[in-house]
Amino acid sequence: MATAIKTDILNAFLDKIDESNFSSLKEKAQQRLRETGLPGIKDEEYKFTSILRKIEKSIENFSCAAASELSEEDVQESLPQGFSGDYLVINNGKPELNLSKISSQHYKVTLLSEAENQTLGSIAKIEKDPFTALNSASFADGLSISVDKNSKIEQPIFILLFNKANQGEVINSRLLIEIGENAEVSFLENTISLDERAYFANQVVEVKASPNSQTKYAKLQNESRNAITVNNFETDIHRDAVFTSTVISLNGDMVRNNLSLNLLDSGCEGNMYGLYLLNGKTHVDNHTNVDHTKPHAESNELYKGILTDSSRGVFNGKIFVRQDAQKTNAFQQNNNILLSEDATINTKPQLEIWADDVKCSHGCTTGQLDEEALFYLQARGLGRDQARGFLLYAFAGEIMEYISDDSFRQQVIDLVQERLGSQI
Amino acid sequence: MLSIKNLHASIEGTPILRGIDLEVKAGEVHAIMGPNGSGKSTLASVLAGREEYEVTEGEVKFKGKDLLDLAPEDRAREGVFLAFQYPVEIPGVSTTNFLRTAVNQVREYRGQDPLDAVKFLSVMKEKMKLVEMDQKLLSRSLNEGFSGGEKKRNEIFQMAMLEPTLAVLDETDSGLDIDALRIVSNGVNKLKSPDTATIVVTHYQRLLDYIVPDYVHVLYNGRIVKSGTKELALELEEKGYDWIKEEANAASV
Numbered sequence: 001m002a003t004a005i006k007t008d009i010l011n012a013f014l015d016k017i018d019e020s021n022f023s024s025l026k027e028k029a030q031q032r033l034r035e036t037g038l039p040g041i042k043d044e045e046y047k048f049t050s051i052l053r054k055i056e057k058s059i060e061n062f063s064c065a066a067a068s069e070l071s072e073e074d075v076q077e078s079l080p081q082g083f084s085g086d087y088l089v090i091n092n093g094k095p096e097l098n099l100s101k102i103s104s105q106h107y108k109v110t111l112l113s114e115a116e117n118q119t120l121g122s123i124a125k126i127e128k129d130p131f132t133a134l135n136s137a138s139f140a141d142g143l144s145i146s147v148d149k150n151s152k153i154e155q156p157i158f159i160l161l162f163n164k165a166n167q168g169e170v171i172n173s174r175l176l177i178e179i180g181e182n183a184e185v186s187f188l189e190n191t192i193s194l195d196e197r198a199y200f201a202n203q204v205v206e207v208k209a210s211p212n213s214q215t216k217y218a219k220l221q222n223e224s225r226n227a228i229t230v231n232n233f234e235t236d237i238h239r240d241a242v243f244t245s246t247v248i249s250l251n252g253d254m255v256r257n258n259l260s261l262n263l264l265d266s267g268c269e270g271n272m273y274g275l276y277l278l279n280g281k282t283h284v285d286n287h288t289n290v291d292h293t294k295p296h297a298e299s300n301e302l303y304k305g306i307l308t309d310s311s312r313g314v315f316n317g318k319i320f321v322r323q324d325a326q327k328t329n330a331f332q333q334n335n336n337i338l339l340s341e342d343a344t345i346n347t348k349p350q351l352e353i354w355a356d357d358v359k360c361s362h363g364c365t366t367g368q369l370d371e372e373a374l375f376y377l378q379a380r381g382l383g384r385d386q387a388r389g390f391l392l393y394a395f396a397g398e399i400m401e402y403i404s405d406d407s408f409r410q411q412v413i414d415l416v417q418e419r420l421g422s423q424i
Numbered sequence: 425m426l427s428i429k430n431l432h433a434s435i436e437g438t439p440i441l442r443g444i445d446l447e448v449k450a451g452e453v454h455a456i457m458g459p460n461g462s463g464k465s466t467l468a469s470v471l472a473g474r475e476e477y478e479v480t481e482g483e484v485k486f487k488g489k490d491l492l493d494l495a496p497e498d499r500a501r502e503g504v505f506l507a508f509q510y511p512v513e514i515p516g517v518s519t520t521n522f523l524r525t526a527v528n529q530v531r532e533y534r535g536q537d538p539l540d541a542v543k544f545l546s547v548m549k550e551k552m553k554l555v556e557m558d559q560k561l562l563s564r565s566l567n568e569g570f571s572g573g574e575k576k577r578n579e580i581f582q583m584a585m586l587e588p589t590l591a592v593l594d595e596t597d598s599g600l601d602i603d604a605l606r607i608v609s610n611g612v613n614k615l616k617s618p619d620t621a622t623i624v625v626t627h628y629q630r631l632l633d634y635i636v637p638d639y640v641h642v643l644y645n646g647r648i649v650k651s652g653t654k655e656l657a658l659e660l661e662e663k664g665y666d667w668i669k670e671e672a673n674a675a676s677v
Contacts, residue, residue, distance in 0.1 A: 376511070376514070377514075377522070377526075378497045378500070379497075379500055380500055380523075381497050381501050381527075381533070381586065382526055382529055383529070384497065390522065391514065393516070394514060394516030394517040395516060
């Protein structure tokens with residue numbers, strides 16, 4: 001599968017890596033990458049989304065970006081209005097603890113480089129995805145966030161990532177999040193492009209949700225028109241724990257999200273919600289994967305998309321139900337509205353069920369706006385554009401309800417309404 | 425108020441209306457009756473501006489303006505209201521939110537100040553009583569999961585909120601039980617005034633016991649073949665439509 005057309009970019013990149021930190025992980029990852037290369041369009045998992053080709057076309061300097069200048073003001077401007085919780089700032093992959101706010105006593109934030117952590121690389125495995133390997137081979141540092149057991153973090157923790165091509169154009173960010181037993185926490189994430197230059201952001205997030213914990217993670221993707229982004233988000237969910245992911249994708253050049261929920265024990269629940277509103281030539285690919293390994297676990301998935309211009313969406317939803325996982329409930333739904341002739345959606349549910357006593361359902365729809373509903377609203381005095389915005393917002397709105405923080409939800413709603421041209 | 429002259433309309437090339445003439449004055453109630461497929465609902469749809477229908481001939485003046493020239497939303501803002509035969513279910517939009525937008529759009533067009541949230545709510549509460557509408561229903565998604573009766577009541581409630589000068593009720597009575605029919609008709613009657621007019625499109629004479637028309641017109645094959653007073657409706661109830669069809673067919677031979 002070594003299909004990389006310009007393997008030399010990758011090799012040159014790997015040759016330059018600074019191995020002063022995380023040397024054993026980096027070595028393994030490099031070795032793996034030199035064998036496999038980066039996936040091309042012949043790779044089944046990436047056939048619609050050739051990150052490699054995009055990199056070859058748009059990235060001039062395929063080497064790691066240095067941290068850029070970042071001020072307190074940049075940070076404050078990027079937080080949602082009215083947000084009063086803690087925030088963690090990451091600058092081209094480099095944690096900026098002095099620009100962060102950590103006020104709660106119930107969780108600890110440390111640099112990954114500060115203390116060796118056995119969990120690092122054990123949830124997001126290098127074998128699983130070449131971009132995880134690429135991040136693992138070359139990341140300089142990252143954050144470890146560890147939430148104390150039996151604690152409830154009242155305010156959400158905002159993870160703010162600032163990206164900007166600076167010398168190099170490859171940005172590795174890395175997070176390791178460990179939620180203690182019975183803990184309850186909510187994370188919000190937003191990535192801000194500091195300018196319009198192209199970069200390749202390659203993020204890896206590993207989450208360990210300990211037994212009976214409750215975690216929410218809401219992510220906004222509204223980067224520049226030239227941003228190429230890959231996210232590998234891997235979650236291990238233990239007994240009776242609940243994990244909910246919400247991903248809102250609004251902007252970027254090419255975005256690939258690999259989201260995996262590993263339901264490792266009984267009684268756990270994994271939820272995945274997503275909304276993509278795409279225009280221009282934006283390409284967003286959501287590959288989700290939920291793995292039911294033990295009985296009595298539940299997963300829910302709902303992704304919705306509205307696509308216009310010549311944008312492209314890809315949805316691939318894998319559900320594994322292993323032989324042991326009797327009494328599994330797994331639901332998946334993907335609904336799309338295409339507003340132009342040139343917009344494309346490729347949607348594919350992929351269910352593999354080895355247990356015989358399970359409830360699984362999946363469905364996908366792709367359609368246009370309902371003309372009858374449009375006429376109904378017009379006949380009540382709404383202008384056509386407004387009626388259109390109303391209907392689109394009605395379609396998209398339910399996903400945003402899964403963002404529990406009011407200030408962040410409002411920030412997202414404002415962006416969505418602006419995009420849809422509706423005021424509700 | 426409304427003047428329809430020689431109106432012809434077709435859908436996908438098939439003519440449905442073949443020359444309708446109708447004058448409606450302020451304060452009047454007109455009933456349009458007729459067998460299935462005669463063009464009743466088409467007439468209602470053409471007045472509201474449904475796009476599938478192509479007007480091939482004739483004119484419609486509403487308060488002196490060329491109605492056919494206006495977009496559907498502008499017809500609504502001018503004061504035409506169509507109560508749908510099949511109100512559309514719109515998940516994700518609450519009736520309250522949608523109506524506030526609609527009411528304020530209409531008010532803006534008419535040069536009135538928008539209603540703020542408090543004022544809107546008090547107007548809403550008052551109008552809800554007209555059709556015995558439950559507030560809980562209004563915070564739910566528009567028409568979603570509503571019973572047939574609730575949908576029709578919601579239509580009349582919206583009409584009350586938008587204060588049209590011409591209300592066109594397209595088979596609002598179809599599928600309603602007697603209680604729902606009474607509530608809906610009551611609402612319509614309370615909204616009548618010397619300045620407004622109502623066109624009631626119906627299949628059944630029963631509705632006209634509650635909403636008493638000044639004129640009854642029978643539509644057949646896309647034309648008004650007979651007009652009269654409410655007694656005509658009673659005659660139709662008793663004798664059916666066959667004699668009308670025979671008369672009309674004989675006349676056109």
